[in-house]
Amino acid sequence: MVSLKTSSVFVVIAMNCIVHSIFGQSSSLDQVRERYPDEGVIYLERTKTLMLDVVNDSLKAYADFYEDLLHLKGQTGNYTKNKVYGSSFVKVDNIKARTLVWEKNKYRTVPVTDLTRNDEQSDNVFYDDSYYYTFNYPSVASGNRTVLEYREVQKDPRMISGFLVSSYAPQVRATFRIKTTEDVDLYYRVLNDPGNRVQFNKIRRGKSVTYEWSVEDVPSMKIEPGSPDIRFYEPHIICYVRSYLAGGKKIEVLPDVRALHTWYRSFIRDLDEEPSEELAKVVGTIKANSTNDLAIVQGVYQWVQSNINYIAFEDGMRGYVPHRPSYTCEKKYGDCKDMASIIVGMLKIAGIKGYYTWIGTRNKPYRYTEYPTPYVDDHMIATYIASDGRYYFLDATSKYLPFGFPSSMIQSKEALISFDDDNFEVKEVPIISGDENLITDSLTIRLENDEVVGTGSITLAGLSKSQAGWNLERVEQKDVKDFVIRIAGKGSNKFYLDNYTISRPSAENGNTEIAYNFRIGDYFQRYADELYINLNLSKENYNRLISDATRKTPHEFEFQYDKSEYIEFTIPEGYEVEYLPKNEIVNGLLTGCSFRYEVLENKILFSKQFYVHYILLNPEQFSAWNSEIGKISSAYKEAIILKKKNQ
């Protein structure tokens, strides 16, 4: 869904050339087996060696990768095939792959001879000029090793990438080296290494310098449901070149955000144009229907949201350079850059300043100030700053996002807002508070025979509304209905949605409303003269405890939200309330809920205010979460008792 071309920063994997493999004998094999009794494969070595050479006036960058994988279990299916990726910015060269077959106490080399080249195809990017080579290792079996070497030639030294220490298999040793000279001013830093396991060495030999990071005994990387991108928690090394000396002259590469901004400005330099008749007309209409600048901005934003369809083409520099506004207007499709460009262009026609803005989505853990490289961002939006100083982050790739909200994927991220060739601002996008993304569900229910029968009305605001949007615009009505059941469903798997109507938001009222009629079968129990019913028809996050025995990584949530539920329950004729649960309030930092029961004539009024207030939950917060969820779950368990009145 996002498209700036900074694809795989740390293309998985490894290493240098002439490292002697650390073993070649069966006794060592036994040792490794003993050390990793459980594993199917382990890397004996994984090395990346990045060369930065000053040649004449320019800086040449290329990286050699080496990986040596030992197979410890019979058939390790997923590891017998490998892929090497390239693109128009990173040329892949000199791929050499082989299997070392353990036979008669020594290794016999069987080379890989068939490489198949494929163009990359993905769901998010319609056309992508990146490619990969794929191949099978022959004769993979326990005790054998598969070895891969290749080179990546970097077209632009501003795009050099660092090194992700962990991989999908455990490693005996992982090494990252940068070989260069004193003339190259390098920034580097190790991230997510609280135990300082990454050993660093800087070795000078004459003018040449080798920076080396190595780690022994690296466990495999953890990816769990809801994990954020691995770069948020797995150890890795980031690096970039500030500048270098060539012929006594200092040449800047990426010394700071200013230089990054200057480079980025070159991508949008040629977007000024005489607008097409169609585009001018669209803006004219919006302007005529608006009373002030903010209304025009809203009109422009919403026009782009509903008229420009998201389609991404990653084709060389097109991965960075947006189309002109009139082009996008004519084609009616574009990627994030094109949408940013058309918004800025349309505002310009209306005489309003909108700004090109680069931003990382929440897939990226970095900040511009710390790591001023293209690896910080992967997205582009437009920004409008209102006269009252409020910033509007206009992301039209989120088709159903209410005006004024940032999309959920850029919350908490730094935006690089470009005012002109020389001026910019780095500004943090706020996290939208739960009450702005409120979901309310108001129900009137009664009992009929063995069923709970009722009517309900759901209102979705903010990012809750945005998230629902696509699901309500489906070709097949069954898909829409399934979605309504998903958000309105309650009680049990015998929830029947009889009918529903959806009110789509207008410009004035941004909320989506869903009115529905429903029944729930076998929900309450009736014995002798008593009747039990639990009014917690929906139990958000019931018992959703996080086991710290199994969960190791943070948990990411799309947005914070509040949910209010109001139930008006008609007490059946001839019954009275025998027992009403206590009111409860669980007021946690991460999540909470209040429960309030009240009898009013022949009705029981139950209201519940629930919330989740995090977008990233770190392992050290798990116990707080569990304690809050435990309390909420306990309150969910309380049922009401009704008893037949004495006649």
Next chain:
Amino acid sequence: MLKYIIVIPALFLFVNISAQSPAQYDWDTTRERYVLSVVEEQLPEIILKEHEEYLYTFEKDQFVLYNIYHRIARLNNDEAIQRHNRITIPMNRTFELVEIKARTINLNGNVINFDKKNLKEVQQNNGEGGSRLFAMEGVIIGSEVEYYYIRKMTPSLQESNYLQMDVPIKSLSFVVKCPKHLEFDFKSYNGLANIKTEETEKENIYSLVMNNIPASREEEFAFANAKKMRLEYKLAYNTAKSKARINTWDDAGKRFYSLIYSIEKDAQKTVERYVKELNDNPSDPLTKRIRRIERKIKTSVRIDTKGSGDALDNVESIIEYKVASPQGMVRLMANVFEVLNIRAQVVLTCSREYAAFDGDFDTFNYLDDYILFFPETSQFLSPYNLSLSYPIIDSEFTAQHGLFIEPVSIGSLNSAIASVREIAAVPYSFNTDNLFINVKFSDDLEENRVDLKREFSGYNSSYIASNYHLMTDEQKLLMVDELLKQTAPGLTINDWKGVVDVEGDVDQFILNVNFTSSHFIERAGQRLLFKVGLLIGPQSELYNEDERVNPVENDYNRGYDRVIKVQVPAGYRVKNPEDLDKSVLYKDGDSVPYSFVSAVESEGQMLTITIKEYYKEIYAPLDRYEDYRKVINAAADFNKVTLVLEKK
């Protein structure tokens, strides 16, 4: 997958006719937008025109196919736009994209023509496959998008076309043209109109026109694709050579036999050497032998479904390098069984998800996948599905017909006889998910301590049984945790043990767990509400939304035996044990193919609940759908059973 392995034989040589001009086709350059009915106007999406032509012709003695594809769609909401604004033209078997035109006609009549320079190319497999891509331009809500393209292709001798979509089609047309000496045979399925044949001086023209085709329907317990209107066709006669029907089942049998069994002499020796590594013991029961050989091969040879190159098909190379194409694996296994004198027949069939194999129409389109049949046991083996083991094969190949290829020897000549027969589904007793549970309450009555034994077999165990040995302890724990969380979110696992058993007649995975959970207990004042029904894990309700259109089709037969023993806390009694007695039977004459029965017995403070649920047959007729639904829903109803415990 295998359709194109049959090389086009030299059927067409020596037929000297003048080359036809390549396909002439164009759209109506000045057309207006379609005038639609009120109902049609309101549809989120409607296909206004779906037209396809297959033109077989000779160009300078080269036999080629021109394929013309033309579509017009009206798009009335966001998803409809998403589905139609990115067009991918497959380029496999294609020499050339002869023509591509696309345009968008908007509500105001504006026409936006596609600019061909925006056409992109995606290559696969070193340039052997791939596609062309483009985005439709100017599309907004209400647009009519229209495009057609012409591809010059290597001809195929059979085609299969679904001619029904998940949205209505207003006008459908389909044409095949070929030189006079070639005759195609056609068969329409699932309500599709029949092909009309017309003979001109030089050509045979086959065509079909149909209007107002309704959208196909997705239903549970039915394969939507297999129920769609579909056209199968094949080249049946080449009258220039002979009047005999070509590409018959018999021809298929002989060709596939030769493809699988013809290996080089050296390869034969390599197979014989390889067989010695497999530790076969001829005195073992046949089932045991087959299962062991299969396991040995499947745990050492990897399948590459996408790779190309002869090595993946070559038996010697497979034995040496341990990588095979699916077909290579069939060749390896068939020859291994032959060396071991274990009688096996190659069977070709297709997935039930695609179509019911029609023995009356001999198109190779049905010969999509291989399985092996062992006549002495009447059981099957899936050669290249590594997670299944004999006698469990891909369920979509069962309860289906297939082409059985029986080797015959006449003197020193080896050949094969082909026949279409049924591939029976394995009985329900092979595919179990049984549960044995003992539940106690903690002293404070806040939580339960549960001893749970779960026995998976057959399809239910296949993934775990084939992967368990590759998993680390951490991965195993995660899997067990995931499995149990469905039943009891937030549980604490006190102790667990998992065992894979591959020594029996069918693979099993047996899990023993002891856990603590508060999930099953709710309260109403002084009463305990014990959600005993949740102990069998979440069961989904089969809703009856719209009128059912398809008969019932199960993936596979299956059974669930469950015994739950509840130790009722001292001083408490259960007010409503009778809620646990349920009996829902689907009867068919004297037999009961589907059943859910639960019964309870009480002894002192111990409540013993016994549940027997099974599905013994794959198919149930449409008019018995309601009865079938009741059995399925009985399990979902059981989920709701809540025992009320009160102090004595």
